[in-house]
Amino acid sequence: MxxxxxxxxxxxxxxxxxxxxxxxxxxxxxxxxxxxxxxxxxxxxxxxxxVRFLRLDGVAEAADGGLVIGATTTNSDVAAHPEVRRRYPALSQALLAGASGQLRNMATVGGNLLQRTRCAYFADPSEPCNKRAPGSGCPAIAGEHHNHAILGWSDHCVATNPSDMAVALAAFDAVMHYETLDGAGEIPLPEFYLPVGATPQRETALPPHALITAVALPGAAVSPRSRYRKVRERASYAFANVSIAADCDIRDGVVRNARIALGGVASRPWRARAAEAVLRDGPATADRFRAAADAELSAARPLRDNGYKVTLARNLIEAVLTELTEPTGRAS
Incomplete structure (x- = not known):
């Protein structure tokens, strides 16, 4: 060092x-x-x-009925907060699935949003990597990529975003707040992470030298029955092969609204807009859930060794949406 x-x-x-x-x-x-x-x-x-000693920690009520989470709040404190658990259970579940208790006690909300990919080529300075050294290439495309992207990747990078928390926040349409010397700003979470394109080293829309100060969760149109599910290669302390954060407003057997984001499949939390469109105003049935999953995954481009993620993502979408139709039990 x-x-x-x-x-x-x-x-x-x-x-x-x-x-x-x-x-x-x-x-x-x-x-x-x-x-x-x-x-x-x-x-x-x-x-x-x-920045841990800045007064940016804690969870507070927002004027619109949502919650504002300070950027230096630890992942453990957010996951355990009674209002987060009651009103945004997918966020609490995502944080608990994201790391060991020791790491959650240290990791902050702002840092979680900015964590870098766990691609082995990125983490090894002896290897080329367009994200670390632009223009050097992406050896993962032809090399080890079984847990890399199937959606939204480019010839410049196939790495995935590792954050569980960001998947839940993207599904909830959370808004990230930041400060610069020129003043304050905000960015909706689905717009915070940039498409990988030809510049994988540019990961977020955060202005240079800006400091994340808070994340705001909306107070309207969010069901307290949301769900986060993560599939990984071992039971603890592992990054997602595929994960999902989902929230559905189902009334009289009809999906009035749906929010779905996927993790482990792209360079950023993947908001499943195509699946949401298929679900909206349609019947809450297994056939419609399968059609929604197929619509979203029609854009998938699996690599040589990660085609299993397409099947895994399809099954995960169907399973979690089915759970959300249950009147009581696991999805509550």
Whole structure:
């Protein structure tokens, strides 16, 4: 690990000033991803600005009836918050599925949103990687890619986004709030992560040197029966092969509205707009759920070794939507 400066910020303005104009500076939250990347030689910041002592933690009621979650709130605190568990259960479930208890106690909401891919080629500086070294190539396309993207990938990158929390937030149409020296801004979560395209090194729409301050969950049109399901290769501390966050408003056997996002299938949380369109105003039946899954996955482009994800995603969509039709039980 290379030498770096460490400074602790106690005010947002101070944190922004310490990072401004310094491309080698990084904000430090829980450090559960950044420190690992520093150890691997992927990240080599010249300055770390510790933001854990900013007054950006906690969960509060919003004016629209939703919730505002501070960026330095730990994943454990969000997952355990009674209002999150009651009104947005998929978010709590996603966080609990995302990591071990020790990591959840350290990891922050802002850091979770900005964590980098776990692609082995990205994490190895001896390998080419367009995300780490633009223009060097993507060896995963012809190499090891069994857990890489099947949707939205390009010839420049097939890595997946690792965040469980971001999948639930994307399904809920959450809004990310940030601060810069020029003022505050906000970005809807489905627009926060950029399409991979020809510039995989540009992962988010966050302005340079901006600091995430909060995530707002909407108060309207969200059912308290949402569900997050994650399929992984071992029971704990593993990234998703495929995951889903889903919320359906079902009345009199008809799907009035649906929100679905998939994880483990793309470079960003994948909002399943095609599936939602098939479901909306249609019967809540197995045939319609299967048609919705097929509509979404018709755009899938599996690689040599990850075609299983198409079948897995289809089955997962059908299973979770079926759970959400149950009057009581697991989906409640």
């Amino acid at each position: 290379k030498e770096f400066a460490y400074q602790r910020a106690t005010r947002v303005r101070d944190a922004l000033t310490l990072v401004a104009g310094n491309d080698g500076a990084r904000y430090l939250g829980g450090g559960t991803n950044l420190v690992d990347l520093m150890k691997d030689g992927v990240e080599a910041p010249t300055r770390l600005v510790d």
